[in-house]
Amino acid sequence: MSGTETFIIAEEDDGIRLDRWFKRHREGTPHALLARWARSGLLTLDGRKADVSDRIGTGQTLVTPLPPAPTTPRPKAARAPLDDAEIAFANSLIIHRDASALVLDKPPGLATQGGTKTIEHVDGLLGALQFEAKVRPKLVHRLDKDTSGALLIARTPRAAAFFSKAFSNRSARKTYWAIVVGVPSVEAGEINLPLAKQPGTGGEKMHVSEEAGQPSVTRYRVLDLAGNEAAWVELQPLTGRTHQLRVHMAAIGHPIVGDGKYGGKPAFLTGSISRKLHLHARRLRIDHPDGGKLDIAAQLPDHFAASMASLGFDPLLGDTPDPGEIAAAVAPRAIAKTRAKAHAKQVRKAKRGERRGRAEVKAARPGKPAKPAKPGQIAKPGKPGRPARPMKPDKSAKLDKSAKLARPARPTKSAKSANPVKPAKIPSRKPR
Numbered sequence: 001m002s003g004t005e006t007f008i009i010a011e012e013d014d015g016i017r018l019d020r021w022f023k024r025h026r027e028g029t030p031h032a033l034l035a036r037w038a039r040s041g042l043l044t045l046d047g048r049k050a051d052v053s054d055r056i057g058t059g060q061t062l063v064t065p066l067p068p069a070p071t072t073p074r075p076k077a078a079r080a081p082l083d084d085a086e087i088a089f090a091n092s093l094i095i096h097r098d099a100s101a102l103v104l105d106k107p108p109g110l111a112t113q114g115g116t117k118t119i120e121h122v123d124g125l126l127g128a129l130q131f132e133a134k135v136r137p138k139l140v141h142r143l144d145k146d147t148s149g150a151l152l153i154a155r156t157p158r159a160a161a162f163f164s165k166a167f168s169n170r171s172a173r174k175t176y177w178a179i180v181v182g183v184p185s186v187e188a189g190e191i192n193l194p195l196a197k198q199p200g201t202g203g204e205k206m207h208v209s210e211e212a213g214q215p216s217v218t219r220y221r222v223l224d225l226a227g228n229e230a231a232w233v234e235l236q237p238l239t240g241r242t243h244q245l246r247v248h249m250a251a252i253g254h255p256i257v258g259d260g261k262y263g264g265k266p267a268f269l270t271g272s273i274s275r276k277l278h279l280h281a282r283r284l285r286i287d288h289p290d291g292g293k294l295d296i297a298a299q300l301p302d303h304f305a306a307s308m309a310s311l312g313f314d315p316l317l318g319d320t321p322d323p324g325e326i327a328a329a330v331a332p333r334a335i336a337k338t339r340a341k342a343h344a345k346q347v348r349k350a351k352r353g354e355r356r357g358r359a360e361v362k363a364a365r366p367g368k369p370a371k372p373a374k375p376g377q378i379a380k381p382g383k384p385g386r387p388a389r390p391m392k393p394d395k396s397a398k399l400d401k402s403a404k405l406a407r408p409a410r411p412t413k414s415a416k417s418a419n420p421v422k423p424a425k426i427p428s429r430k431p432r
Contacts, residue, residue: 004042005067009060012134015161018043018062019052026067037065055161082128090125095150096296100159100289102129102137105298106151108276112142122151129153140164144243146258149176149281150298162289167240172286176235176245177223177300177318179278179307180254181266183231188221191248195241205261206243208251216241218248223318226311230257230269234282234318245279257307272310274303282318 013021018038022029034052037043043050044063056062082090096103104122106112111121126137137153140163154160166172194213198205217238224232231254235245246262249255255263258277268275283297300308300315308315 003066004063005065007062007064009056009058009062011058012157013056014058014158015055015165016157017052018045018050018054018056021056021062026064029067058158079124079127082125086125087128090128093125094129095298096294098288098290100155101163101294102153102155103284103294103296103298104151104153106143106148106281108146108148108301108303111145112139112151118145126153141167141240143281144246144277144279146277147176147279147281148298148301148304150174150284150296151281152284152286152294159289163286166286170238172284174237174281175283175285176237177280177282177304178233178235178245178249179257179304179311179313180231180233180249181229181257181263181269182254183225183228184220184222184233184252184254189219190238191218191220191252192216193248193251195244195247197242206241206247208247214241215239216244216248218245220249224313226313230311232308232311232313232318273307276303278304278307280304 007025009021013024019031019034022034031052034043038050038052041049042065043052045054045056045060047061050062093104093106094102095105106122111118113123114121123139126139129137133155135155135157137155138157138160140152140154140160143149143151152163154163163172193208193216194210195206195216196209196213197203198207219236219238221234222231223234226232233249235249237244241247243262246256246259250259250262250267255267256277256279257267257269257273258275259267259279280300281298282300283295285293285295288294297319305315
């Protein structure tokens, strides 16, 4: 094999992995061959050796060996065309749309992705949401089938890479609302219990495992109570394990209402409370690839809203900011203000030091010889390091007191009244 090809990475491929680029543009290249090229240094990005897992950027220069002889690619399973009702349903889910992102309000009971026995899912509806974009939208995270709420969709490969990175490094913030059985003894806290797949369930169920579990952290806050029967809580997953919120709440003795999988029979309340899962992805906050932040809230589904009304919960209370969030937002400003004050103090001290240093240098400078005094002047002793200055002539030495002109006496009141003209002031004569 000889010869190479050079490509300039396009904007639509910004942020994706190198092996993903080959799947898009060199579909017939086997992954094993691609890895061999990378190990031998035949793949380069901007002149440097590249790995198949490297993220590529717009404008980079990719040099690759010529592809192997074309082979007949394996035919992909054709997606079933969507009918008008499915297209209308997909469009009704949109609660936000811009050039890079879509946010859907996923209803409970609709799976995010397909499976062996799952035919209807969000991924199958994305063809109806392509609109004017060149490529099909892509999922960047998922919600459980029975969980409702905000679901983010990327409209470009660049946005997909950006959002995926935000979810992987935990910079995206997801807030869930849930109604749980009973009342947690601690009003606000953090659940730190490692989770693993439960053996014998085919990976369909999770459980707490100190030995085999992965670190899993959930922050919660009680928003309102319905006596001792139920509580409305806000949940924030700090990690992204499967069924994390459901397992954690069941583990502390307060399963989510309607979660029979982890809470069993006690997870169902009597009366008018729905038997559906009461877990809703209320809010999503994430950095936007085009700048700024995306902050979207999804409205409650009907069964959740009805249960809230039955239990006397006011949804407006859930949108009040967390005291911890307020403290976290105020802290950087307070720190910046303290740092600014400290910096100003240092500047003032430095300036005082400079002035003090100049004064000391000036005082240490050798003095110049004093100028000779003029006739009639007396030399004034100088300060250390400074020459003596001559004093002004003594006026009294030149002029006798008797030689001074006498000033006229002030007129009396009777004289002033008789003569309205004010007498002119006679200046005293200065010595020549």
